[in-house]
Amino acid sequence: MKITNSEIAKILYEIAGYLEMQNVAFKPRAYEKAAAAIEELDNDVSEVYKEGGLKALEEIPGVGVSIAEKVEELIKTGRLKYYNELKKKTPVDLENLLRIEGLGPKSVKKLYKKLKIKTVEDLEKAAKTGKIGKLEGFGKKSEENILKGIKFIKTSGNRFILGFVIPDLEKIVGRLKKLKEVERIDIVGSARREKETIGDCDILVIAKNSRESSSAKATEDEIKISDFFVNMPEVVKVFAHGETKSAIRLKNGMDVDLRVVPRESYGAALQYFTGSKDHNIAIREIAIKKGYKLNEYGLFRVIRDKRHETRIVGEDEKEIYEKLGMDWMPTEIRENQGEIELAQEHKLPKLINYGDLKGDLQIQTNWTDGANTIEEYAEEAIKMGLEYILITDHTKRLAMTGGLDEKKLLKQMSEIDKVNKRLTTNNKRLKILKGSEVDILKDGTMDIADEVLEKLDIVGGAIHSHFNLPRHEQTKRLIRAMENKNVDIIFHPTGRIINRRPAYDIDIDEIIKTAKRTGTILEIDAFPDRLDLKDNYIRKCVEAGVKLAIDSDAHAIAHMGYLEWGIAQARRGWATREDIINAWSLDKMLEMLK
DNA sequence: GCCGTTTTCGGCCCGACTGTTTTCAGTCG
Numbered sequence: 001m002k003i004t005n006s007e008i009a010k011i012l013y014e015i016a017g018y019l020e021m022q023n024v025a026f027k028p029r030a031y032e033k034a035a036a037a038i039e040e041l042d043n044d045v046s047e048v049y050k051e052g053g054l055k056a057l058e059e060i061p062g063v064g065v066s067i068a069e070k071v072e073e074l075i076k077t078g079r080l081k082y083y084n085e086l087k088k089k090t091p092v093d094l095e096n097l098l099r100i101e102g103l104g105p106k107s108v109k110k111l112y113k114k115l116k117i118k119t120v121e122d123l124e125k126a127a128k129t130g131k132i133g134k135l136e137g138f139g140k141k142s143e144e145n146i147l148k149g150i151k152f153i154k155t156s157g158n159r160f161i162l163g164f165v166i167p168d169l170e171k172i173v174g175r176l177k178k179l180k181e182v183e184r185i186d187i188v189g190s191a192r193r194e195k196e197t198i199g200d201c202d203i204l205v206i207a208k209n210s211r212e213s214s215s216a217k218a219t220e221d222e223i224k225i226s227d228f229f230v231n232m233p234e235v236v237k238v239f240a241h242g243e244t245k246s247a248i249r250l251k252n253g254m255d256v257d258l259r260v261v262p263r264e265s266y267g268a269a270l271q272y273f274t275g276s277k278d279h280n281i282a283i284r285e286i287a288i289k290k291g292y293k294l295n296e297y298g299l300f301r302v303i304r305d306k307r308h309e310t311r312i313v314g315e316d317e318k319e320i321y322e323k324l325g326m327d328w329m330p331t332e333i334r335e336n337q338g339e340i341e342l343a344q345e346h347k348l349p350k351l352i353n354y355g356d357l358k359g360d361l362q363i364q365t366n367w368t369d370g371a372n373t374i375e376e377y378a379e380e381a382i383k384m385g386l387e388y389i390l391i392t393d394h395t396k397r398l399a400m401t402g403g404l405d406e407k408k409l410l411k412q413m414s415e416i417d418k419v420n421k422r423l424t425t426n427n428k429r430l431k432i433l434k435g436s437e438v439d440i441l442k443d444g445t446m447d448i449a450d451e452v453l454e455k456l457d458i459v460g461g462a463i464h465s466h467f468n469l470p471r472h473e474q475t476k477r478l479i480r481a482m483e484n485k486n487v488d489i490i491f492h493p494t495g496r497i498i499n500r501r502p503a504y505d506i507d508i509d510e511i512i513k514t515a516k517r518t519g520t521i522l523e524i525d526a527f528p529d530r531l532d533l534k535d536n537y538i539r540k541c542v543e544a545g546v547k548l549a550i551d552s553d554a555h556a557i558a559h560m561g562y563l564e565w566g567i568a569q570a571r572r573g574w575a576t577r578e579d580i581i582n583a584w585s586l587d588k589m590l591e592m593l594k
Numbered sequence: 595g596c597c598g599t600t601t602t603c604g605g606c607c608c609g610a611c612t613g614t615t616t617t618c619a620g621t622c623g
Contacts (some may be wrong), residue, residue: 026606030595102612104621133615137620141613195601399608401621442610465610465622 002046008074009039010095010531011083017094018086018103033062038071040371040556042228044166046075061371093119100149101501102142112136124150130510133261152502159197160254162527163565164193168252169201172232176205179228179266181221183208184266188273189396192331193569195532196498200255202273214297218243229258258322265297268318271298278336286324286340332571351571352580357563359582359589362437362460362491362523367412368393369401371556374412374432375420382430385566388586390435392414392460392491395447397439406452409436413455431586433457435492442466444480446487453486458593460523462491463504473507478511482520488593489521489549492532499529508537515546522546524573526566527553538573547581547592558560 012035016028038045043115048056049072057068073081090112092388097108097120102170111117114135115126117354123146133143145559158474160389168473169187176491177185182205186192189202207221223243228249230241237249244260272280272295287294291300313319318328326343330351342348363377372380374391393412404412413434420432435458439447446453446461453459461481469477481487493511494503515522522541527531530553533541550566552559570580577583581592 024595027595029606033596062596066595102621106620137614139614145613395611398623402607467622468611 002044003074003078004046005038008045008071009035011074011080012038012070014471015083015086016122017098017105017108019091021090021109029060030064030068033068037062037371041560042556042587043556047395050076055334075191087488088307091118096120096153097123098286099153099500100146102145102149107138110135119435120150120153126226136325149526152448153499159199159499160252161529162191162194162196162198163479163562165198165201165254167279168234168250168254169256172234172250172256173203175232176203176225176229178223181207181209181224183210183263186270188270189275192274193334194332194565194572196528196534196569198234200257202257202259204266204269204273205258205260205262206266207260210452212262213265214265216262218260225260226258226450239536252297256534261296263315265314267313267320268294268295268298270317271320274331274334276309276335279334279340282336282340283324285323286326290324292324294324295318328570329459332568333574349574349576351565352575352577352583354564354567356577356583357386357550357567357580358585359386359390359433360552360554360563361390361435361458361489361549361582362392362525363389363471363554363560364393364401364437365391367408368398368403369555374416377554378419378423378428378430378432378569379561380560382428384560387429388431389432390434390458390460392437394464395436395438397441397447398464403439403447404436406449409448409452412457436459437462439464440477440481442469442477444477446481446484449488450484453484457590458488459486460489460491461487463495467495467501469504471507474504475510477571478506479514482514482518485594487520489523490515491551492525492530492553493522494532494534496534497529498531499586503532508540510545512537512540512546515541519592521549521593524548524550524570524580525553526550526562526564526569527559528565531565531569533569533573535569538570538575541577542579548575548579550583551582 012031016031020028031436041060048141048150054068054072057063057071058065058302068082070082090109092108092112096107097103117123117126127143127146132138132146133140162344173187176182186204187201188204191201205225207219207225209219209221211217211219211222211318225245230238230246234251235248236271238252239247245256247257249255281548284294287299291302293300293309298311299320300309301312302309313323326340327346327348329339329348331341339467365374365377366372372472377389394401396403399500416432416434434454434456436448437460440461440463441447478490483489494506496503524538550563550570552562554560581589
């Protein structure tokens with residue numbers, strides 16, 4: 001099978017780690033840079049190579065002669081000698097060991113040399129028996145931290161980040177959809193509810209030639225679909241393979257269930273398999289009270305002696321809810337957190353819709369750690385139908401990104417003026433706004449002087465250091481930043497990275513209160529592993545009347561599409577268009593900002 | 595190993611924290 005961009009990137013990242021172990025200078029950064037560039041590429045590297053050969057590979061920024069050859073070898077053979085040799089020298093599960101906070105290549109090497117630790121399991125055993133603490137350069141504290149890191153990975157590691165696995169899942173769904181036997185197909189479960197992470201994936205299908213009812217025998221079409229499903233190239237394990245229900249594990253480690261449902265039950269199955277469980281339990285209780293029975297096959301009227309029942313509805317999901325006396329509910333809010341009561345009163349909020357955003361307010365360009373130019377982002381935004389974007393490169397304290405100081409920021413502002421002028425002469429409607437992702441320093445002051453901040457259209461503040469301050473101090477720090485009259489938005493307010501790093505310790509209610517008082521916007525960072533604020537914090541903001549912004553946090557134009565994941569979270573937090581400032585016109589938005 | 599409106603060779607980002615030390619290596623962003 002064709003090697004994917006992320007598979008190539010993973011190997012390049014690992015090479016960087018191995019070189020780091022050997023104290024090789026500069027090369028690790030070179031491999032990391034190339035890996036990141038490939039990971040963020042819009043096109044398939046294999047395709048790039050097929051069309052333009054080595055030359056085309058070398059045109060990828062950060063990829064030179066040597067790495068291009070290695071990528072070529074990977075595309076052609078699926079293997080890489082250089083990588084295998086490095087791996088032979090230090091045969092450790094680098095990918096997973098490096099996921100542990102605080103553990104880098106040097107420590108991994110030492111642990112391997114001294115204790116023959118190769119895997120996370122080895123490491124855990126050694127830490128638990130106190131062997132790590134006695135090691136030179138390590139101590140009791142390191143041992144504790146390692147155990148904590150392992151625990152964190154274990155408790156959060158077996159869920160998949162929805163935005164990152166959806167491409168894999170959609171590939172499968174797209175392929176099934178093309179079968180002549182398939183009439184309709186949907187992803188259900190927590191993925192349909194747009195949860196930030198999913199444990200597994202459920203897929204429902206109706207065959208063209210669908211069986212009459214759930215008790216009828218499966219049709220040939222239905223059997224063919226199930227057979228096709230378990231024989232896909234990505235399948236590494238088949239747990240179950242029936243005529244209408246199958247379960248497999250994919251190469252990426254995710255378990256996927258497929259159910260081929262009769263047409264007359266499709267709506268009921270959608271409702272049932274979408275959940276959430278709590279939502280379904282509450283709905284079924286209501287059904288019982290009204291003399292119905294609800295299951296995955298339909299809504300049934302129960303006749304007195306309970307041995308007779310007649311199917312009322314089942315093909316259409318909306319009809320089921322309506323028969324039960326309530327409005328259809330958007331899947332994102334089906335968590336039994338008040339949505340059912342409001343649906344019964346026909347008072348559900350009108351959630352913000354996919355496609356409602358008029359702008360993107362967090363974009364990193366190649367002035368710092370982004371991959372594309374201001375102009376390239378502008379072109380992409382025009383393609384997406386946006387009306388405005390805000391350029392928000394990092395500031396000087398974040399040295400590793402080449403953060404901008406006051407002088408460079410002013411220079412970038414005049415560059416934006418120029419690009420805006422070009423857009424106007426070419427009759428393009430897009431407006432590029434001047435902004436910055438300004439570092440919030442330890443004491444809550446900003447990394448850029450106020451005189452310069454004043455000149456920007458919109459200022460975003462963000463924390464990138466001192467993640468471990470005690471709660472009151474961290475909260476005070478953010479509050480001070482919000483009180484700055486130039487700071488309009490707080491970017492990724494809690495700093496978590498899903499499956500990797502917990503949020504820093506803040507009093508979220510205090511933060512929301514301050515946002516309200518100071519008129520500061522809180523951001524919903526749409527990057528799939530951030531989604532910060534998360535759904536229930538969004539809901540708190542909506543209830544408190546604090547306004548929000550949904551931003552892609554793009555570091556490459558391909559990331560701008562992530563805005564949709566931000567909308568999904570906003571919907572999970574019950575946000576309407578009124579709550580999201582970049583769903584508004586430019587004038588209205590600028591008017592309400594500080 | 596990559597890159598070049600300062601360079602085709604000689605630079606590559608840097609400050610702070612943590613945990614280990616008693617001056618520093620490793621890690622992080």
